[in-house]
Amino acid sequence: MQNNSKNKWAKKAVRWMRNLFLFFLLSSVGAVIILKYMPVYITPLMLIRSVQNVVKGDSPGFYHEWVPLNDISRWLPLAVVASEDNLFMTHHGFDFNQIQKAIEENKTRKRARGASTISQQTAKNVFLWPGHSVIRKGLEIYFTFLIEVFWGKERIMEVYLNSIEMGKNIYGAQAVANKHFGRDAARLTKSQCALIAATLPNPRKFNSAAPSPYMLKRQRQIMSLMGKIAPVNFE
Secondary structure: OHHHHHHHHHHHHHHHHHHHHHHHHHHHHHHHHHOOOOOOOOOHHHHHHHHHHHHOOOOOOOEEOOOOHHHOOOHHHHHHHHHHOOOOOOOOOOOHHHHHHHHHHOOOOOOOOOOOOHHHHHHHHHHOOOOOOHHHHHHHHHHHHHHHHHOOHHHHHHHHHHHOEEEOOEEOHHHHHHHHHOOOHHHOOHHHHHHHHHHOOOOOOOOOOOOOHHHHHHHHHHHHHHOOOOOOOOO
């Protein structure tokens, strides 16, 4: 009787785990397919930052306005590719050479260097939370694979430029263009786009509205790189 009872519980546990896995698989794929066509108005990071603001006694509000990729300056995709991921148009979600370099460098660095591609950053921003746990990194790999398969490069770039943190409580190209440059994202200049890209490693520390000497130096480097890489065309 005892063995029969244990077998029943084991079968129930296996069935429960199977159903949980199927639910996660179907819901995650479904969410990715839906967001291929639907604007991403809010992300987990926006919610997390809002809660952090409330805890600090600040307003939970943030600035974000979704705009189509065609309404963003053509210089901004080129600037973020030059700054963040110069193989974006050719890799399949992961830059294994940069990953290997980061692993080697991090053996001797006090602060770990990341090697996330634009695709990985997009997957993390839209579907996950900040952190470095093995589980979160595994989910990041999974969602990166999904968006590469279902979205393609143009949609990944569109979502990236609309959802990434670009300043304190500022998310996306339209919000940063309005708040820091007093214009729409479509009217951002080449130098302004390079300056925005220069903030992306730490947009809460670096301010494109009041650039430090380091940021201006980084802006010049990015503008130089923009002239050396192929245009970012999605046609």
